[in-house]
Amino acid sequence: MDELTREKWNRAAGTYDIMGARGAERRWAGYKRKFFSGMNGKVLFLAVGTGLDIQFFPSGQDILGIDISPKMLDQAGPRAVAYDGKLELRLCDVHDLGVPDDTFDQIYTSCTFCSVPNPIEALRVLRRVLKTGGRLRMFEHTGSRWFPFNAMLNLMTPLTRRFGPEVNRDTTGNVEKAGFHILRVENLYLDVVKTIEAEKR
Amino acid sequence: MRAFFFFGDLAANAAAGALVGAFAAATCSPAWPMVLAMLVGMILGMAVSFSLSTVFGIALGAFELTIPVMLSGMLSGMVVSMQAAAGPLEIAAASQMGALIGLGCYAYTAIVNIFMRGEVKRWTS
Numbered sequence: 001m002d003e004l005t006r007e008k009w010n011r012a013a014g015t016y017d018i019m020g021a022r023g024a025e026r027r028w029a030g031y032k033r034k035f036f037s038g039m040n041g042k043v044l045f046l047a048v049g050t051g052l053d054i055q056f057f058p059s060g061q062d063i064l065g066i067d068i069s070p071k072m073l074d075q076a077g078p079r080a081v082a083y084d085g086k087l088e089l090r091l092c093d094v095h096d097l098g099v100p101d102d103t104f105d106q107i108y109t110s111c112t113f114c115s116v117p118n119p120i121e122a123l124r125v126l127r128r129v130l131k132t133g134g135r136l137r138m139f140e141h142t143g144s145r146w147f148p149f150n151a152m153l154n155l156m157t158p159l160t161r162r163f164g165p166e167v168n169r170d171t172t173g174n175v176e177k178a179g180f181h182i183l184r185v186e187n188l189y190l191d192v193v194k195t196i197e198a199e200k201r
Numbered sequence: 202m203r204a205f206f207f208f209g210d211l212a213a214n215a216a217a218g219a220l221v222g223a224f225a226a227a228t229c230s231p232a233w234p235m236v237l238a239m240l241v242g243m244i245l246g247m248a249v250s251f252s253l254s255t256v257f258g259i260a261l262g263a264f265e266l267t268i269p270v271m272l273s274g275m276l277s278g279m280v281v282s283m284q285a286a287a288g289p290l291e292i293a294a295a296s297q298m299g300a301l302i303g304l305g306c307y308a309y310t311a312i313v314n315i316f317m318r319g320e321v322k323r324w325t326s
Contacts, residue, residue, distance in 0.1 A: 023262035027206060141264055146313075152271050155247065186320045189265050190313065194321075 002068065002093055005117055009049075009069035012164060016050050016072065025052055028139075031188060032056040032110070035139050035195060039063070041105025044129065046094060047112040051076030059084035064104075066090045066097070094122045102131045109138045113174065114165035123178030130200045136180055138196040143168035145191055153192070172196055210266060213257040214303040217270045218277040220253065221246040222299020225282040226290045238286035239279050246278020247271060269310040273303035 025032075036056045048054075048065035049072050057063065065080065065087060067073050073089050080087045092098060094116060107126050116122045126136060144150045153168040160167050172185055172194070180198035187194050224245055229238040254270040277299040284290055284298065 019259060019263070023258060023260045023266070026202065027262040027265060146317075148272060148275075149268060152247075152268065152275070156251065156267075156271070159251070184320060187317050190268065190310070190317050191321070192268065193264050 002095065002117055005093075005115075006068045006070075008163070009067075009115075010071040013050065013069055013071035013075060017052065017075070020050075021052055028188075029056070031195075032139065035110075035137065036108065038137065039106060039108065042103065044099075044104045044107045044126075046107065046109045046126070047115070048073070048076050048080075048089060051079035053110050054079045054083050054087070057083060057085070057087070061085045061087075063087045064090060066092050066094070068093050094125060097125055097129060099129045101128050103129045105131055105134050107134070107136045109136075109140065111139065111141060111165070113138065113140055113171045114142075114167065114169055119169065119171065119174045120177050123174055123180070127179050127200050132200055134200050135183075136175070136196075136198040136200070138171070138175070138198075139194075140171045140196060141165075141167065141193045142171045143192075149190060149192065206261060206265075209257070209261045210269065211304065211307055213253070213261060213266055214269055214273045214307040215300040216257075216303070217250045217253050218273045218299035218301070218303025218306070219296040220299070221249050221274045221277040222281040222295040222297075222302070223292050224249060225278050225299070226285045226292050226295030229282040229285040231286060231288055233282075233286040235283055235286050238282040242278035242280075242282025243275050244278070245282070246274035246276070249278075250274020269307045270303075272310060273306040276306055277302040 032053060033056045037058055039058055039061045043061055043063045045063050045065040048067045070091055073091055076089055080089050107130055113119050130136065143153050157166050157168045175196060175198050176182060181201050182198045184197040185194055225242045228241065228245060250270050250273060254267040258266050280302055281295050281299055
């Protein structure tokens with residue numbers, strides 16, 4: 001397990017809900033409800049964090065939620081218990097999932113691949129555990145192609161990566177590099193906040 | 202809720218621009234070379250606006266706030282510090298100028314967002 005990453009998110013766990021639960025979740029609640037509404041079959045939810053997104057999951061699903069930080073999972077526990085469906089939380093690193101090939105019908109991520117240390121390698125792991133024809137659905141923030149936003153995000157990244165995410169990643173490109181076939185990309189805010197839907201072929 | 206975010210975003214951008222403008226005017230003077238003043242103003246603007254966006258972000262969310270506020274701070278810092286290097290500039294006038302720049306940056310980002318939103322065909326960022 002990546003100890004540095006685990007410690008970073010353990011430190012962030014105490015203030016994570018203060019930063020994320022009010023403005024961000026309220027602003028994106030409608031989009032997230034729609035985004036998660038397509039959940040179906042056996043689902044892997046990557047980086048469950050403190051479980052803020054659980055409120056948007058449709059009921060009656062079979063979901064495995066993983067996270068690298070035990071302190072995050074401690075906070076997610078009550079939210080998982082309150083979920084109306086099967087939701088198992090597991091402490092593990094995406095780079096070392098310990099799950100057989102072709103296990104999941106769908107994989108969901110939400111603001112995750114800004115923070116995974118080796119994104120392409122992690123996406124390859126996700127591709128391995130996804131069934132052929134299965135879908136990867138991501139709600140992510142990425143870098144921008146356009147000035148001045150790209151310059152600002154590049155300047156901010158050395159600072160933001162110390163306590164949390166890298167804000168200039170080309171996550172869409174990384175999905176392709178990991179071998180997925182991209183079906184749809186939708187920009188939600190500028191070209192920075194977006195949903196990505198990809199398939200394992 | 203939409204009104205809350207709309208007016209919150211406007212206020213945050215105006216506040217960031219005004220505060221950075223005041224700092225820039227207090228820091229730079231006509232004795233400064235123009236290019237140095239611009240660079241210092243930009244760095245000052247980014248530092249102040251990033252800190253402010255962290256605070257405002259609790260109520261208003263992260264990216265939709267941070268990006269325009271950072272732009273407001275950066276541009277306000279550059280323009281006001283250059284103005285301060287060109288001649289005497291009152292703090293109140295600098296704040297006002299900064300606030301207007303902040304509102305302009307918010308409007309610019311909102312307009313660009315209208316064109317960028319939606320399904321895209323070319324996606325590499």
